Amino acid sequence: xxxxxxxxxxxxxxxxxxxxxxxxxxxxxxxxxxxxxxxxxxxxxxxxxxxxxxxxxxxxxxxxxxxxxxxxxxxxxxxxxxxxxxxxxxxxxxxxxxxxxxxxxxxxxxxxxxxxxxxxxxx
Numbered sequence: 001x002x003x004x005x006x007x008x009x010x011x012x013x014x015x016x017x018x019x020x021x022x023x024x025x026x027x028x029x030x031x032x033x034x035x036x037x038x039x040x041x042x043x044x045x046x047x048x049x050x051x052x053x054x055x056x057x058x059x060x061x062x063x064x065x066x067x068x069x070x071x072x073x074x075x076x077x078x079x080x081x082x083x084x085x086x087x088x089x090x091x092x093x094x095x096x097x098x099x100x101x102x103x104x105x106x107x108x109x110x111x112x113x114x115x116x117x118x119x120x121x122x123x
Contacts, residue, residue: 002026002112004096009117012086016121020081022096022114030054030074033103035110036081038092038119045095047105049081059103063089086121093118 008020020036035050049060049070058070067086072079079096094117097110 002029002032002098004098004112004114006094006096006114006117009094009119011120011122014086014088014121014123016086017082017084018086018119020083020094020096020117020119022079022081024077024079024098026077029077029098032098032100032112034070034072034079035097035099035103036070036079037095037097037107038090039095039116040089040092043092045107047107048094050103050105051079052103057103059105061105083119086119088121088123091119091121 003025005023033052036048037045038048039045051058051070051072055072067084069082096114098112099110102109
């Protein structure tokens with residue numbers, strides 16, 4: 001099993017940057033593909049970005065391409081989401097998720113989830 005704990009969310013002004021982190025427990029972290037999802041108030045949870053177990057491939061939603069970067073450090077059991085040029089529309093609870101052999105956008109295929117971290121972008 002994998003337990004996930006997100007951190008790094010806070011209030012930031014539009015145009016600013018944040019770096020979210022997700023710490024994973026368990027010795028098998030490097031076997032999991034990882035992703036970030038987000039849920040804004042009144043909206044469904046949506047895919048943000050994902051990274052394969054080796055870090056060799058990454059995928060991003062069109063809404064964040066060129067602004068957000070996902071990365072991972074298997075030696076430290078962490079995955080990060082660097083968010084630049086933040087917009088008020090990025091305001092949401094951000095969730096870290098893990099899956100075996102899947103790095104797509106279908107949240108139902110991710111078996112492990114963190115509790116989320118709040119990101120608020122003021123205009």
